[in-house]
Amino acid sequence: MVNKRIDGPTGTETVGHEWDGIEELDTPMPRWWLWTLYLTIVWGIVYVILYPAWPLVDKATEGVLGWSSRGELAKEMSVVDQGRVTMREELSRIPIERLPENSKMFTQAVAGGRSAFQVHCSQCHGSGAAGSQTLGYPNLNDDDWLWGGDIKAIEYTLTNGIRAPGVEKTRASIMPPFDGVFEPVQLEAVVNHVLSLSGRGSRNALGAQTFQDNCSVCHGTVGEGNRDLGAPRLNDAIWLYGSSHEQLRNQILKPKMGRMPHWSDRLDPVTIKMLSAYVWSLGGGEEFVEVAADPAVKVDAEP
Incomplete structure (x- = not known):
């Protein structure tokens, strides 16, 4: 210029x-x-x-090395999937009652069970497994169990369900309705007696006698419950359908009895085993006790 x-x-x-x-x-x-x-x-x-660089209609130029991020992801996922298969195969060979003895496998089972719980169980029991007293979904974090809280009993319950229609081995218990059975004074007396078992009601002779005549055969003489029958404890502070005088009265007259589906037709045995491990790990799980060789000896933990 x-x-x-x-x-x-x-x-x-x-x-x-x-x-x-x-x-x-x-x-x-x-x-x-x-x-x-x-x-x-x-x-x-x-x-x-x-390397891949120029975008085309349905893919990109491949590059002479043939590398792609999708290909690397597929390889990594293949390794992860193979690891899962290996873990599941090993887990399938471990008897459920021996699983807590293998800390590595138990940790992996709990992690898998936690994920399965959020997908299949949290809708009723809540994301933290605290349940809902209003809806009658039990809290799985406490140590109150209707049919036993050892890991094998939990697996049995998950596999066969509770009052699941058409399942021969399902957990089943029925509380008869007492509507029209008791005189009003008897009803009020037995409600107060049941509440007194957990220290919240007044003891009375009529209520105690009514309880012994009609309720103790399932719930026990002091309200300790019966796991063979699925009869809940009445002498603690844990209640499934509420603990007020009115709620207890209604439960006696027209008992509520919930259902849980049997998961054996929806989940494979290994996933059920992982779910059992997770529920057992929540804090209320009990130690498994081997069944005695003598069939006359009964063990509470046996499902």
């Missing part, structure tokens, strides 16, 4: 533009910067040749 000139103080050629007496010097780029630019251009060309 005709306006170019050499700047006297710096010895650098100007770009030829001038704005109100201000000129710009045409200072050359540093050599290191130029070489860096050239290297990045070369690196970009090499990358385009070796």
Whole structure:
């Protein structure tokens, strides 16, 4: 350009533009910067040749190395899946009652059971397994169990369900309705007696006698319950359908009895085993006790 000139103080050629007496010097780029630019251009060309780069309609150019992030993910997932298969195979061979003895497998089973619980069980028992007294879903964090809280008993319950229609081995118990059975004074007396078993009601002779005549055969003489029958304890502070005087009265007259589906037709045995481990680990799980060889000896933990 005709306006170019050499700047006297710096010895650098100007770009030829001038704005109100201000000129710009045409200072050359540093050599290191130029070489860096050239290297990045070369690196970009090499990358385009070796790796996927240019997007097409349904894929990208593959590159001569054949590498892709999707391919790497597929390999990683394949390794993870194989690990899961191996873990599940090993888990399937461990008897449920021996699982807590294998700390590594038990930890993996609890992790898998936690995930399965959120998918299949949290809708009723809650994400934290606290249940719902209003709806009659039991809390799985406490140590109150209708049919036993050892890991094998829990697996049995999950496999066969509770009052599940058409399942021969389902957990089943029925409390008869006492509507019309008791005189009003008897009803009030027995309600107060049941509440007194947990220290919240007044003991009375009529209620105690009524309880012994009608309720103790299932719930025990002091309200300790009976796991063989699925009869709940009445002498603690844990209640499934509420503990107020009115709620207890209604439960005696028209008892509520919930259902739980049997999961053997929805989940495979290994997933049920993992669920059992997770529920057992929540804090209320009991130690498994081997059944005695003598069939006359009964063990509460046996489902």
